[in-house]
Amino acid sequence: MKKLSSFIFGACYITVCTCGFLLPMQAQQDNSQNRLEDAIRQLSGENVRGYVQPFMNGVGANLNSGWYNTADISDVGFHFRLQVIGMGTLIGDADKTYYAVPPQPLDQTPVETATLFGDRGTTVNGPGGTTYQFQNGQVKTNILPAATLQLTVGNIFGTQAIIRYLPPDVRYLFSYKGDDFPKTTFFGIGARHSVSRYLPSSPIDLAGGFFYQKLTIGDIMEAKALIFGGQVSKSFSVLTLYGGLQYETSTLTLSYTNSTTNAIVNTEIDGENHIRATAGLTLNLVILNLNADVSIGKVTVLSCGLSFGM
Amino acid sequence: MLCLLMAGCDIGINPLIFDGSPVEASFEVNSLISTFPPIVYSVNLGDVLSDIDDEVDSIKVYNITLLIENLGTTNPSVTGDITVNGNTLLSMNNTPISVFVSEHSIFDASLQAQGFNYSSTIVPTINGYLKQDPKPTVNVVASGSAAPAPLHFKIHVKVYTQVFTRP
Numbered sequence: 045m046k047k048l049s050s051f052i053f054g055a056c057y058i059t060v061c062t063c064g065f066l067l068p069m070q071a072q073q074d075n076s077q078n079r080l081e082d083a084i085r086q087l088s089g090e091n092v093r094g095y096v097q098p099f100m101n102g103v104g105a106n107l108n109s110g111w112y113n114t115a116d117i118s119d120v121g122f123h124f125r126l127q128v129i130g131m132g133t134l135i136g137d138a139d140k141t142y143y144a145v146p147p148q149p150l151d152q153t154p155v156e157t158a159t160l161f162g163d164r165g166t167t168v169n170g171p172g173g174t175t176y177q178f179q180n181g182q183v184k185t186n187i188l189p190a191a192t193l194q195l196t197v198g199n200i201f202g203t204q205a206i207i208r209y210l211p212p213d214v215r216y217l218f219s220y221k222g223d224d225f226p227k228t229t230f231f232g233i234g235a236r237h238s239v240s241r242y243l244p245s246s247p248i249d250l251a252g253g254f255f256y257q258k259l260t261i262g263d264i265m266e267a268k269a270l271i272f273g274g275q276v277s278k279s280f281s282v283l284t285l286y287g288g289l290q291y292e293t294s295t296l297t298l299s300y301t302n303s304t305t306n307a308i309v310n311t312e313i314d315g316e317n318h319i320r321a322t323a324g325l326t327l328n329l330v331i332l333n334l335n336a337d338v339s340i341g342k343v344t345v346l347s348c349g350l351s352f353g354m
Numbered sequence: 355m356l357c358l359l360m361a362g363c364d365i366g367i368n369p370l371i372f373d374g375s376p377v378e379a380s381f382e383v384n385s386l387i388s389t390f391p392p393i394v395y396s397v398n399l400g401d402v403l404s405d406i407d408d409e410v411d412s413i414k415v416y417n418i419t420l421l422i423e424n425l426g427t428t429n430p431s432v433t434g435d436i437t438v439n440g441n442t443l444l445s446m447n448n449t450p451i452s453v454f455v456s457e458h459s460i461f462d463a464s465l466q467a468q469g470f471n472y473s474s475t476i477v478p479t480i481n482g483y484l485k486q487d488p489k490p491t492v493n494v495v496a497s498g499s500a501a502p503a504p505l506h507f508k509i510h511v512k513v514y515t516q517v518f519t520r521p
């Protein structure tokens with residue numbers, strides 16, 4: 045009964061994460077425009093960084109999550125596992141405001157205003173009765189969710205390959221008019237290698253690996269993420285306790301034309317999460333696995349997965 | 355579950371703010387003598403919304419700039435004013451056109467030392483025009499004199515706005 049309730053909870057959580065990932069798409073197509081891109085295009089190169097930084101931290105942390113749920117990699121033998129992974133980065137109050145400089149002719153003193161996750165943009169009064177309001181926040185949430193498919197294949201000399209992919213036209217599944225939603229492409233590839241195979245007497249499983257991912261959203265955004273990490277796990281009957289430490293980077297490249305000045309903005313925004321510790325639990329049910337973990341770093345990420353395979 | 359989702363993640367609850375397309379009035383002055391007759395330029399304020407498809411709530415001016423291209427060989431100083439439907443936008447009193455060789459906000463306080471002033475009522479006036487539906491066409495008029503002649507320069511007045519959409 046406990047297993048069943050855990051499974052139901054996990055499945056529901058994945059669905060929520062997945063739907064949460066799709067909801068912004070739906071909202072965007074309803075406006076026949078890309079709300080995120082519209083919001084960004086209003087900002088100068090200096091201010092867009094602060095507006096988007098928390099979003100980038102969340103996207104980068106999400107990309108770098110959920111790529112393992114055990115450190116147990118056998119030396120040889122066929123391994124095939126297809127996984128649906130949901131992940132969500134917690135959004136705190138500090139992620140909802142940033143300091144921005146108003147445009148001329150207003151006073152150039154930085155003012156605190158809303159990020160993409162904030163509320164209303166701050167209004168600044170200028171000379172001659174002029175006013176300027178910074179862009180409003182567009183997403184009100186305490187967690188930035190995402191989801192992906194992952195395929196793990198192996199094992200050759202204790203090594204597995206990991207692939208993440210979403211087809212470009214996946215947007216048509218989530219939109220009445222697919223052309224209204226920007227083309228999104230996503231691909232990731234990595235490998236993990238058993239360290240335990242060199243330590244046969246080790247009471248725990250150890251592994252290490254790397255993972256590279258690339259995500260493009262529409263015409264103006266491209267995110268890249270890279271992970272190097274080590275994992276540890278210990279199985280107890282159908283349960284596996286796992287954890288890990290990883291170094292990660294993520295970069296969002298924005299390229300657009302500012303709607304006021306027509307200036308071409310090319311800027312790179314680095315995700316602020318670089319080191320994370322992860323702890324999680326996997327439930328092994330023959331060909332079905334269910335896992336959930338939490339990662340602590342600059343940001344906190346929750347992740348869960350439902351996988352099938354052997 | 356849907357309730358949980360909606361409670362946890364509200365998308366687009368705040369209206370988007372766009373920059374309106376800048377609208378511009380241009381006046382080319384070519385005169386062999388120091389005075390030049392009033393030059394009228396009609397500006398359709400509806401052009402502010404030319405790139406915006408969303409439903410508009412309001413439009414507000416946040417900057418007005420002046421640029422003067424010197425097409426001659428001298429550096430004349432201008433005395434005169436520019437009006438919008440008869441309302442004074444700005445006035446110049448022996449202001450060298452070289453001050454505006456690059457686009458310059460008319461609200462820059464340092465311009466007063468050059469004999470330049472803007473009207474404190476012009477922004478509310480233009481904001482008032484921008485509240486009208488349909489957006490009106492306004493007549494922008496430049497008149498005055500400059501020395502030394504002959505006069506060959508082009509005045510560009512540009513209005514920058516923010517467009518507030520409805521949620």
